[in-house]
Amino acid sequence: MREERFKKILEILSDGKYVSVESLSKQLYVSMPTIRRDLTAMQEIGLVARSHGGAIRITELDSPPITFRIGVNSGEKIRLAAEAAKLIEDDAVIFMDESTTTLHLISHLPRFKNLKVVTNSMSVLQNLYRYKIQAYCLGGEFSRDSLSFFGREAESMVKRFGIDFMFFSSSAVNRKGWIADYSEPSNSLRRCVLEQADKKVFLCDKSKFGKHGAYTLAALSDMDYVILNSPLPESIDPGKAVIRVV
Amino acid sequence: MREERFKKILEILSDGKYVSVESLSKQLYVSMPTIRRDLTAMQEIGLVARSHGGAIRITELDSPPITFRIGVNSGEKIRLAAEAAKLIEDDAVIFMDESTTTLHLISHLPRFKNLKVVTNSMSVLQNLYRYKIQAYCLGGEFSRDSLSFFGREAESMVKRFGIDFMFFSSSAVNRKGWIADYSEPSNSLRRCVLEQADKKVFLCDKSKFGKHGAYTLAALSDMDYVILNSPLPESIDPGKAVIRVV
DNA sequence: TGATAAACGATCAAAAACGATCATAAGGTG
DNA sequence: CACCTTATGATCGTTTTTGATCGTTTATCA
Numbered sequence: 322m323r324e325e326r327f328k329k330i331l332e333i334l335s336d337g338k339y340v341s342v343e344s345l346s347k348q349l350y351v352s353m354p355t356i357r358r359d360l361t362a363m364q365e366i367g368l369v370a371r372s373h374g375g376a377i378r379i380t381e382l383d384s385p386p387i388t389f390r391i392g393v394n395s396g397e398k399i400r401l402a403a404e405a406a407k408l409i410e411d412d413a414v415i416f417m418d419e420s421t422t423t424l425h426l427i428s429h430l431p432r433f434k435n436l437k438v439v440t441n442s443m444s445v446l447q448n449l450y451r452y453k454i455q456a457y458c459l460g461g462e463f464s465r466d467s468l469s470f471f472g473r474e475a476e477s478m479v480k481r482f483g484i485d486f487m488f489f490s491s492s493a494v495n496r497k498g499w500i501a502d503y504s505e506p507s508n509s510l511r512r513c514v515l516e517q518a519d520k521k522v523f524l525c526d527k528s529k530f531g532k533h534g535a536y537t538l539a540a541l542s543d544m545d546y547v548i549l550n551s552p553l554p555e556s557i558d559p560g561k562a563v564i565r566v567v
Numbered sequence: 568m569r570e571e572r573f574k575k576i577l578e579i580l581s582d583g584k585y586v587s588v589e590s591l592s593k594q595l596y597v598s599m600p601t602i603r604r605d606l607t608a609m610q611e612i613g614l615v616a617r618s619h620g621g622a623i624r625i626t627e628l629d630s631p632p633i634t635f636r637i638g639v640n641s642g643e644k645i646r647l648a649a650e651a652a653k654l655i656e657d658d659a660v661i662f663m664d665e666s667t668t669t670l671h672l673i674s675h676l677p678r679f680k681n682l683k684v685v686t687n688s689m690s691v692l693q694n695l696y697r698y699k700i701q702a703y704c705l706g707g708e709f710s711r712d713s714l715s716f717f718g719r720e721a722e723s724m725v726k727r728f729g730i731d732f733m734f735f736s737s738s739a740v741n742r743k744g745w746i747a748d749y750s751e752p753s754n755s756l757r758r759c760v761l762e763q764a765d766k767k768v769f770l771c772d773k774s775k776f777g778k779h780g781a782y783t784l785a786a787l788s789d790m791d792y793v794i795l796n797s798p799l800p801e802s803i804d805p806g807k808a809v810i811r812v813v
Numbered sequence: 814t815g816a817t818a819a820a821c822g823a824t825c826a827a828a829a830a831c832g833a834t835c836a837t838a839a840g841g842t843g
Numbered sequence: 844c845a846c847c848t849t850a851t852g853a854t855c856g857t858t859t860t861t862g863a864t865c866g867t868t869t870a871t872c873a
Contacts (some may be wrong), residue, residue, distance in 0.1 A: 322575045322839090342830080352852050357831075373859060374568040375831060388573040391608050396859065424611065443689070444612035450711060458716060460706030460724050465696060468613060470704060474727065478706050478720060566860070568829095569860075588820080598862045619820055619869060702818075 326351070326359055327368075334369060334378035341375040356386060366533040367493065367503070384492055384503050387468060390421050394526055401524045401548050402426040404567045405488055408522060408546060409433055413485040416514050417445050419469035419507070420490035422524045430454055438483050441510060442469040457482070464506070469505035476513045487518035493532030498541040498557035501534025508536045520545040523562075527551040572597070572605055573614075580615060587621035592675055613693075624697070644803040647770045647794050648672040650813045654768060654792060655679055659731040662760050663691050665715035665753070666736035668752045676700055680761070685728050687756060688715040710752070717752035722759045733764035739778035740771060744787040744803035754782045766791040770807075773797040777785025 326349055332342055333348065342360070346353045360376050363369045369376045370385040373391045379385050401422055406429035409415060413433070417423040419442035427448045430436055438494065440448055443461040449456040459472035489511060493501045502508050514540075515521060523544045530551075541547060542560020549566050553559060579586055579594065588606070594678045597771045606622045609615045615622045647668055650655045652675035655661060659679065663669040665688035671769055676682055684695055687705040695702040705719035735757060739747045746769060761767060761784075769790045787793060788806020795812045799805060 322622075339574075341568070353830085354832090354853080355851060358850090361832090372568070372570045375571075377570075386574075387612065388572040388577060388614070391573065391612055392569040395608075396858095421612070443692070446689070446709060447613045448611060450709070450714075453711070454707040458704075458706045458709055460704045460716065460721070462690060463696070463702040463704055465699070468696075470706070474703065474724060475706070478724060481720065494686065599820090600822090600863080603859060604861090607822090 323359065327363060330356075330363065331378060333369065334376065337378060339372075339377050344375075351372050364528065367532050367534070369547065371495060371528075375415040383466070387466060393421075395421075395425075395529060397526045397550050398422040398524075399425045400567045401526060401550060403429065403526055404548050404565055405522055405546075406430070408486060408520070409436070411435060413437075413490060414484040416440065416479075416482075416484045418442065418511060418514075418517060419444070419467045420524075422490040422526070423488050424448065426488055427452060427454075431455060439479070439484060441462050441475055441479075442467070442470065444468050459510075460507075467504075467507070469507075471510050475510050479510070479513050479517060482517060484514065484518040486520045486522055488522045488524065489514070491529065491534065491536035491538060494529045494541065494557075495533055495537075496531060496554075496556060499537045499543060500539050501532075501537045503535050505536045508538050511538055514517045515539060515543075522546040522548065524548045530554060569605065569792050573609060576602075576605060576609065576622075577614065577624070580622065585618075585621055585623045589665060590621070590664045594782045596698070606813045627667070628717075630713075632687060632720035643772045643796050644668040644770075645671045646813045647772060647796060648688040649675065650794050650811055651768055651770055651792075652676070652739070654732060654766070655682070656731075657681060659683070660685065660729060661734060662686065662728075662764060664688065664735040664757060665690070665713045666770070668736040668772070669734045670694065673698065673700075685730060687717065687721055688713070690714055699762075703780060704757075712758040713750075715753075717756050725759050725763060726758070728763060730760065730764040732768055733760050734770065735760070736767045736770045737775065740775045740787065740803075741779055741783075742777060742800075742802060745766050745783045746785050747783045748776075749781050757784055761785060761789075768794065770794045776800060 329349060334555055342353050346354045360369060360371050364371050370379050370389060377389060402425035406426055411434040414437045417440045424444055431452050434495055437455050439457045440446060446456055446458050447513050456484055459475040459478050461470040461471050462472040464471055491500045491502045521544045525547060542558050544562040546563045552566055553564055575595060588599050588602045591602045598655055599752060608619055609618050617623055639808040648671035652672055660683045663686045670690055683701050685703045686692060692702055692704050705716050705721040705724050707718040709715040710717055737748050741747055744757045748793045767790045771793060773796055788804050790808040792809045798812055799810055
């Protein structure tokens with residue numbers, strides 16, 4: 322019954338369009354809570370991306386378009402970013418990835434003196450610009466989907482920076498506590514940054530748990546800090562990582 | 568719902584160059600404050616630029632936002648760029664600097680197949696994005712004045728590219744035929760690009776002649792092509808350079 | 814330059830949607 | 844058939860989104 326609905330939901334979503342929970346509820350003759358549960362389950366497998374009011378389909382190997390990602394869960398993302406900002410100190414060199422979560426970190430940065438920011442994200446760069454914060458951007462191939470830079474060029478460039486704090490997010494954390502993502506170029510770059518970073522700070526909202534990203538990046542236990550908005554599942558070993566729940 | 572609106576706003580903006588908040592509000596059946604919130608969110612990641620009363624897509628050459636303003640003499644610059652575009656061939660790797668003149672080159676690029684563009688200018692990058700042209704951006708320290716990248720990082724990065732055509736402009740050409748500029752970081756980078764470039768194309772409107780830039784870059788006679796909008800002064804030796812007057 | 818009108822951001826309250834919980838219904842198994 | 848598991852729908856408190864209001868800022872034109 323439920324599997325049957327999953328298939329139908331995927332069909333309805335097949336053309337990549339957005340569908341509301343209410344619409345699905347009527348089309349499939351089940352209540353809205355049921356649709357919500359279905360979508361949540363499908364999200365965990367990585368079949369759909371949810372937002373308030375509905376969902377769109379995503380394929381196994383790519384993340385939702387940037388226009389979709391901006392709006393989703395922004396309240397939670399703002400709180401995660403605020404908590405992460407408490408770690409920063411004057412004179413630090415920090416790296417920020419292209420996730421929409423880290424973007425919210427920027428409004429907290431002006432209170433620090435002599436900060437240097439390294440990023441591969443054009444969105445981050447533009448916001449730093451507004452706040453007049455010194456910025457270094459990794460170059461390389463430009464990705465239209467995420468408005469950011471990847472590739473060999475970016476990777477070799479980051480190796481020349483000494484990074485105090487690396488702030489980043491990701492699409493998924495699987496059941497064994499591995500951070501994973503759908504895009505390998507993005508992952509590859511982050512792996513290089515991890516090597517350069519003194520303190521690694523992973524920002525993780527609860528929608529990430531249980532999902533299966535195609536490419537693993539690192540273990541949660543390799544992090545120095547993990548910022549969460551719900552308790553860490555029992556099954557996952559935090560290792561040396563300091564867990565902060567907001 | 569909100570995510571769907573983001574997409575529609577981008578569609579609406581891609582047709583026209585400018586849309587008012589009121590117009591968007593009516594087209595999408597939501598209130599004006601909601602549209603403002605949407606535009607603010609989209610602005611933060613760099614998808615649109617806002618002005619009082621509405622928004623424009625940032626990647627619109629014809630009516631650039633204030634922050635990406637293309638200066639005076641744009642008619643002449645457009646003609647120079649059009650002439651320069653005639654040099655390009657399919658499969659070329661071209662470099663474009665951060666000058667406003669080269670910016671006008673972009674609208675001519677979509678007719679070439681398999682083009683790769685290397686640049687240090689964020690404005691160039693944003694416009695390439697609109698035309699879906701593959702782009703590589705040099706990284707490094709971000710200059711707020713010119714919205715582009717300079718410095719050691721950018722310079723060492725450009726050394727890894729093989730460049731077929733280098734298109735660039737400059738602030739001044741002195742009486743002895745030396746190309747010069749006021750900014751040394753910018754000059755320093757261009758010197759590196761000159762070394763990598765097979766064909767060097769200098770775009771020069773007549774306002775540049777007789778000025779004295781503080782830092783010299785190269786001799787006009789070192790160029791492969793010089794695109795002008797007035798005849799070259801008698802006193803300057805063109806050397807091997809092919810002179811084109813438009 | 815100063816006055817006027819439009820547009821803006823901030824704030825607040827209402828509405829919509831959400832997740833969590835619980836009781837009930839359906840389905841499977843011994 | 845009785846029991847257990849799973850799925851479903853209803854309810855409730857919370858979060859998010861939206862629209863209205865108000866004081867402030869910005870553009871325009873005299």
